[in-house]
Amino acid sequence: MSRRLLILTDGYHDSHTAKTAINAIRYKPEEVVAVLDRSQSGKTCQELFGLGGGIPVVGSVAEAPGANTLLIGIAPPGGKIPPPWRPIVLEAIARAYDVVSGLHDFLCDDPEFAAAARQSGSRLVDVRKNDEHDVAQCEGFREGCLRIHTVANDCSVGKMVVSVEVVQGLKRRGIDAKFVATGQTGILIEGDGCPIDRVIGDFVNGAAEKLVLANQHHEVIVVEGQGSLCHPRYSGVTLGLLHGCRPDGLILVYEMGRTTIHGMEQFPLASLETTRDLYEHVAGVLHPCRVIGVAINGGRFPDAEVAAERDRVRQRMGLPVCDVLRHGPDELVDAVLELRRQLKK
Amino acid sequence: MSRRLLILTDGYHDSHTAKTAINAIRYKPEEVVAVLDRSQSGKTCQELFGLGGGIPVVGSVAEAPGANTLLIGIAPPGGKIPPPWRPIVLEAIARAYDVVSGLHDFLCDDPEFAAAARQSGSRLVDVRKNDEHDVAQCEGFREGCLRIHTVANDCSVGKMVVSVEVVQGLKRRGIDAKFVATGQTGILIEGDGCPIDRVIGDFVNGAAEKLVLANQHHEVIVVEGQGSLCHPRYSGVTLGLLHGCRPDGLILVYEMGRTTIHGMEQFPLASLETTRDLYEHVAGVLHPCRVIGVAINGGRFPDAEVAAERDRVRQRMGLPVCDVLRHGPDELVDAVLELRRQLKK
Numbered sequence: 001m002s003r004r005l006l007i008l009t010d011g012y013h014d015s016h017t018a019k020t021a022i023n024a025i026r027y028k029p030e031e032v033v034a035v036l037d038r039s040q041s042g043k044t045c046q047e048l049f050g051l052g053g054g055i056p057v058v059g060s061v062a063e064a065p066g067a068n069t070l071l072i073g074i075a076p077p078g079g080k081i082p083p084p085w086r087p088i089v090l091e092a093i094a095r096a097y098d099v100v101s102g103l104h105d106f107l108c109d110d111p112e113f114a115a116a117a118r119q120s121g122s123r124l125v126d127v128r129k130n131d132e133h134d135v136a137q138c139e140g141f142r143e144g145c146l147r148i149h150t151v152a153n154d155c156s157v158g159k160m161v162v163s164v165e166v167v168q169g170l171k172r173r174g175i176d177a178k179f180v181a182t183g184q185t186g187i188l189i190e191g192d193g194c195p196i197d198r199v200i201g202d203f204v205n206g207a208a209e210k211l212v213l214a215n216q217h218h219e220v221i222v223v224e225g226q227g228s229l230c231h232p233r234y235s236g237v238t239l240g241l242l243h244g245c246r247p248d249g250l251i252l253v254y255e256m257g258r259t260t261i262h263g264m265e266q267f268p269l270a271s272l273e274t275t276r277d278l279y280e281h282v283a284g285v286l287h288p289c290r291v292i293g294v295a296i297n298g299g300r301f302p303d304a305e306v307a308a309e310r311d312r313v314r315q316r317m318g319l320p321v322c323d324v325l326r327h328g329p330d331e332l333v334d335a336v337l338e339l340r341r342q343l344k345k
Numbered sequence: 346m347s348r349r350l351l352i353l354t355d356g357y358h359d360s361h362t363a364k365t366a367i368n369a370i371r372y373k374p375e376e377v378v379a380v381l382d383r384s385q386s387g388k389t390c391q392e393l394f395g396l397g398g399g400i401p402v403v404g405s406v407a408e409a410p411g412a413n414t415l416l417i418g419i420a421p422p423g424g425k426i427p428p429p430w431r432p433i434v435l436e437a438i439a440r441a442y443d444v445v446s447g448l449h450d451f452l453c454d455d456p457e458f459a460a461a462a463r464q465s466g467s468r469l470v471d472v473r474k475n476d477e478h479d480v481a482q483c484e485g486f487r488e489g490c491l492r493i494h495t496v497a498n499d500c501s502v503g504k505m506v507v508s509v510e511v512v513q514g515l516k517r518r519g520i521d522a523k524f525v526a527t528g529q530t531g532i533l534i535e536g537d538g539c540p541i542d543r544v545i546g547d548f549v550n551g552a553a554e555k556l557v558l559a560n561q562h563h564e565v566i567v568v569e570g571q572g573s574l575c576h577p578r579y580s581g582v583t584l585g586l587l588h589g590c591r592p593d594g595l596i597l598v599y600e601m602g603r604t605t606i607h608g609m610e611q612f613p614l615a616s617l618e619t620t621r622d623l624y625e626h627v628a629g630v631l632h633p634c635r636v637i638g639v640a641i642n643g644g645r646f647p648d649a650e651v652a653a654e655r656d657r658v659r660q661r662m663g664l665p666v667c668d669v670l671r672h673g674p675d676e677l678v679d680a681v682l683e684l685r686r687q688l689k690k
Contacts, residue, residue: 104478104547133449135578138609201549202449202542204581229584230630233480236549236585243580264483270630281626285575285615 006058006067006092007035010085012074013048015299016156016262020102020185021073025052027164027189034064035073036088061091072101075184080105089113093122102127102184104198127184128198132207136244138286145216146345148336149247150225150295153275155234156262157255158297159225160186162332165324166251167222169333178218180211182241186224197226197237204237208244219345220336223247229278230270231261239282246287249339250279251332255297256309272317293320293335351403351412351437352380355430357419358393360644361501361607365447365530366418370397372509372534379409380418381433406436417446420529425450434458438467447472447529449543472529473543477552481589483631490561491690493681494592495570495640498620500579501607502600503642504570505531507669507677511596512567514674515681523563525556527586531569542571542582549582553589564690565681568592574623575615576606584627591632594684595624596677600642601654617662638665638680 009021025032025045034056041059045052058064070092093116107113107124117124150159163179170177181193199207215221223245227234261267276291283289294313298306306323313321320331354366370377379401386404390397403409415437438461452458452469462469495504508524515522526538544552560566568590572579606612621636628634639658643651651668658666665676
């Protein structure tokens with residue numbers, strides 16, 4: 001039975017908090033029946049999120065006939081399910097929907113949800129659940145596989161989107177490329193990967209290494225980055241992932257107009273130059289690596305302003321620069337292929 | 346009932362693998378009844394480990410009358426209990442000993458151990474078990490508390506010993522100082538702390554921050570470091586801890602004579618200068634911080650060679666340098682107090 005998604009975002013439609021919903025609609029629109037938001041019922045996804053065309057926004061589970069899976073569409077800090085959502089989740093379970101969640105609080109650990117699911121036969125799918133228990137070995141990386149990694153000066157800037165778009169661009173050039181997902185949304189879209197931020201600290205580097213080992217039969221892999229080395233909350237995960245996958249090249253992603261760490265406005269964002277230097281310094285401890293391009297997330301600005309930003313950043317950084325959703329990823333794809341030529345991979 | 350330890354090291358008496366045993370003997374000798382090593386039975390701890398005086402090494406649980414607690418005395422990579430130890434652990438449980446373990450594989454998740462403990466009334470104490478589930482907030486640090494952190498170019502170089510000795514030295518000067526434990530051995534010695542390498546990736550920074558918040562009523566805290574920013578396996582934990590506790594000053598610890606990462610000989614160790622620059626760069630992203638002194642672990646060398654090394658490193662680094670177990674920690678204590686004066690804390 002194919003997956004038919006009803007995506008729950010109820011009350012959270014800003015692009016940061018609802019990023020799981022928005023990217024499921026962007027990359028799996030054929031699976032999405034509707035979005036459930038009681039305060040926005042009657043709109044289309046295009047009106048609510050700026051993408052997704054005529055996919056309807058509905059006000060209840062009953063209004064999405066044909067759906068068979070409820071997807072929790074938000075990723076709040078701390079990862080807890082909002083209490084007003086409980087009756088909606090319970091109704092979906094009562095209708096024998098599968099429920100898919102990327103939250104840190106597991107559905108299957110919730111006694112009420114678990115009991116209801118046992119009764120109806122629902123499957124509770126906690127995407128972040130993992131049993132990673134191996135330290136990194138630093139052995140067995142295949143020389144011929146080029147490893148690219150997306151990094152950033154903050155979380156929620158679009159590293160996953162850039163990773164997916166660059167892989168699609170590489171495939172269009174005939175390259176056997178693979179998007180390696182490390183977060184719940186990426187795993188949902190790609191169908192495999194590892195929820196790296198949920199792995200026990202000692203095994204984060206090892207879990208990242210295993211992702212490379214499992215995917216290095218491809219010519220190029222693009223490993224989705226998480227958090228930021230500059231982020232007060234998530235820098236440990238970011239470094240474990242960076243050192244575990246030991247990339248050959250980095251793509252630096254940022255959101256145009258953002259000036260402080262998202263949700264922690266007391267921290268000014270590091271400049272692109274500072275961020276580049278930090279990543280190259282830290283990654284270089286284990287494997288030679290440099291930033292090969294910059295991806296702008298210009299979503300909040302008109303075309304002309306993003307074009308001007310692109311020119312400025314090209315000048316400043318001396319690197320290929322693009323907004324993958326606006327300009328396509330070709331300039332970054334070229335940078336990846338140029339690195340591949342240089343390294344003879 | 347006071348704790349009377351029988352320490353199990355059976356077959357693992359090198360100073361890296363048996364570091365939990367050795368440091369329990371060093372800092373809690375009054376609690377140690379005996380060490381259990383079937384291949385070394387009849388020796389004293391002094392003969393086997395070079396410390397611990399006449400504490401006997403025995404060949405069975407029966408030979409340690411008066412003990413009431415079996416301590417698993419090793420910390421192998423990956424953290425699994427050696428299979429030949431199972432009958433020993435089961436015998437201790439049968440005698441109603443508590444069993445204390447810092448391994449990643451929890452005793453209480455082992456069906457055979459758990460069943461035996463239920464029968465005998467033993468407590469299975471898994472020191473690494475935790476329920477940390479909070480992200481860092483970057484709020485509420487007390488200005489008046491000086492935060493010191495021990496860091497290194499590798500794991501198992503003696504960061505815990507340096508932390509404990511510097512705190513003892515500060516206390517001898519009348520300073521209200523606190524050793525903040527972050528590993529199983531430190532927690533065993535100090536009686537509190539957080540097993541930071543066992544925390545879920547997303548919450549490592551947050552757990553480290555909570556350690557500061559819980560201890561910042563002291564004048565100076567010395568937060569035990571873990572792993573190394575240069576370590577292929579553990580760098581993620583190291584950075585989460587560094588960014589979570591946001592130290593004012595770092596003490597850089599290294600083992601004299603070591604040239605490669607312990608257990609991963611394909612990786613040459615970074616120089617002290619390279620290590621210092623890396624830590625100052627990465628820590629400085631969130632909080633101004635510098636290396637204020639260097640601690641030599643000269644355990645494998647005679648006095649004269651350590652003295653010569655000390656002079657060389659003082660010259661090279663322009664910093665206070667000592668081997669805390671050989672020279673005492675006073676030079677590092679002076680460096681901490683000088684930083685405190687400079688920062689007016």
